[in-house]
Amino acid sequence: MPIILDKVSHIYGEDTAMAVMALNNISLVIPDGQFIGLIGHTGSGKSTLAQHLNGLMKATAGNIYFNGEDIDAQDFDKKMLRSKVGLVFQYPEHQLFETDVFADVCFGPKNLGLSKKEIELRAYEALKLVGLEDDYFYQSPFDLSGGQKRRVAIAGVLAMKPDVLILDEPTAGLDPKGRDEILDQIARLKRETGITVLLVSHSMDDVAKYVDRIIVMNKGSVMYDDAPREVFRHYQELEEIGLAAPQVTYIMKALRDHGYDVSDEVTTIAEAREEISNYFARFAAARKER
Amino acid sequence: MGIIKVRDLIYEYIRRDEEGNVEGITTAVDDVSLDIRQGDFVAILGHNGSGKSTLAKHLNAILYPTEGTVWVDGKDTRDDAAVWDIRQTAGMVFQNPDNQIIGQVVEEDVGFGPENMGVPTREIWERVEESLKAVGMYQFRKFSPNKLSGGQKQRVSIAGVIAMHPKCIVLDEPTAMLDPKGRGEVIRAVRALNDVERITIILITHYMEEVIYADKVYVMDKGKVTLEGTPREVFSEVERLKELRLDVPQVTLLAHELRREGFPMPKGVLTNQEFVEALDRCISEAGG
Numbered sequence: 001m002p003i004i005l006d007k008v009s010h011i012y013g014e015d016t017a018m019a020v021m022a023l024n025n026i027s028l029v030i031p032d033g034q035f036i037g038l039i040g041h042t043g044s045g046k047s048t049l050a051q052h053l054n055g056l057m058k059a060t061a062g063n064i065y066f067n068g069e070d071i072d073a074q075d076f077d078k079k080m081l082r083s084k085v086g087l088v089f090q091y092p093e094h095q096l097f098e099t100d101v102f103a104d105v106c107f108g109p110k111n112l113g114l115s116k117k118e119i120e121l122r123a124y125e126a127l128k129l130v131g132l133e134d135d136y137f138y139q140s141p142f143d144l145s146g147g148q149k150r151r152v153a154i155a156g157v158l159a160m161k162p163d164v165l166i167l168d169e170p171t172a173g174l175d176p177k178g179r180d181e182i183l184d185q186i187a188r189l190k191r192e193t194g195i196t197v198l199l200v201s202h203s204m205d206d207v208a209k210y211v212d213r214i215i216v217m218n219k220g221s222v223m224y225d226d227a228p229r230e231v232f233r234h235y236q237e238l239e240e241i242g243l244a245a246p247q248v249t250y251i252m253k254a255l256r257d258h259g260y261d262v263s264d265e266v267t268t269i270a271e272a273r274e275e276i277s278n279y280f281a282r283f284a285a286a287r288k289e290r
Numbered sequence: 291m292g293i294i295k296v297r298d299l300i301y302e303y304i305r306r307d308e309e310g311n312v313e314g315i316t317t318a319v320d321d322v323s324l325d326i327r328q329g330d331f332v333a334i335l336g337h338n339g340s341g342k343s344t345l346a347k348h349l350n351a352i353l354y355p356t357e358g359t360v361w362v363d364g365k366d367t368r369d370d371a372a373v374w375d376i377r378q379t380a381g382m383v384f385q386n387p388d389n390q391i392i393g394q395v396v397e398e399d400v401g402f403g404p405e406n407m408g409v410p411t412r413e414i415w416e417r418v419e420e421s422l423k424a425v426g427m428y429q430f431r432k433f434s435p436n437k438l439s440g441g442q443k444q445r446v447s448i449a450g451v452i453a454m455h456p457k458c459i460v461l462d463e464p465t466a467m468l469d470p471k472g473r474g475e476v477i478r479a480v481r482a483l484n485d486v487e488r489i490t491i492i493l494i495t496h497y498m499e500e501v502i503y504a505d506k507v508y509v510m511d512k513g514k515v516t517l518e519g520t521p522r523e524v525f526s527e528v529e530r531l532k533e534l535r536l537d538v539p540q541v542t543l544l545a546h547e548l549r550r551e552g553f554p555m556p557k558g559v560l561t562n563q564e565f566v567e568a569l570d571r572c573i574s575e576a577g578g
Contacts, residue, residue: 041472042439250562269544
């Protein structure tokens, strides 16, 4: 179920003195099954864009199509859209409210009017998908750790069986292991279900490690939209707008500046390790010949 | 005695169910002792729930020890008469900048602390000016805080603490909600306060890169200090930190992975410069 944005703009407080152009003429195609990173500094329009994709906000100009249908058309079923495009907000654990974990995850599908059996099946599947163990199902969600609570909140959205999952900074405030666990789980989920994932993130290292496409937002416009390696090639421009390349890219640049013949178009630790190993292999081979 | 001295600190809280019956007791801080000298830059690491925020809240008398003692600038935090002195000596900055700013205008917000302390008006303005300059926010003094970015707001929060002339600032994950630029701004401001003003810094964070300039790092787990040392010593323990749900800076990790592949890389590489130098030595050992 692809999403197409055609010249979408959003102006906050239109026709007032306080008008702010939050989205400026954005055209994008989000096909099925991609893992997309959405990056940009605070106030660049990332969250505004994310909230347009499931119809929470309405474009002030332009059109958004879900599976070929205009989502602002009179007869368009917005309830269907919101179950198909799941949005996980920042600090989603603040939205937990039920007395136990299982009941909390059931809340979404219950509102879809499904049978009790189907609701429970979906809740069970969703909790399994986020890797929460059975022991926790009937505990109060408030007794769980930060990372576990966040997984319960994500499960609540997954239980709606969305085709597209949008996560707005899902790792903010978690410890490093908690960050890795959540992102590994999302990557696995994407592999197993083929769902489209849009990850809003402030961590260039995370984005480089997981996604296959990066959209860079700046002042309400799309500045870059490409594979991670291509996007991070523009690290100087990214720095100017408050972003950066992954840390490992800077290590490789330092090596190059020092005279090492290694590529600086490296965005993950694994790539860097391989690049340096290869350099040494070439070095050893050259020495042997001498 | 140092600026902060913690002896055998234990903090327990009672868990209750919905009817208020006691379910059990959790020991959030379990027998911790620390000595922090004036002018030190100390970092505290630990996974979610390891007790680091609970410990931090003891350092300016928000929480009191169940057992043991905490002295701030020689004053016992359990001494009611000393509480206001202690809170002025050890200022605190929290995670969410939006919860800490109350003024309608930046300079008024920064003046709030000294005004409550009864500082004369003329001196309040002097303090506001020097504090905003110290964090690089002076040009925004007439702004409304809600027009600022997260990093800028957090620097205003820090200025508000500095205006009370503390000897020590405790920062509890001050960068968790900020973008990379905002994180950099806040950490630079904090380091400058430590270098230039010699204010003691206690920084709690989940970002390992923010810790490499600290004089000393404490790592907490299950309420106890489980590792302590210089950043180099602590970050040499890559596997141990991973077991503790933590991490090391990316450059340290890359050097560690190369070491495991047989490269003679040293432990605890902290900066890109050190990495380049270490690789140079690998080359010369390989006969280059």
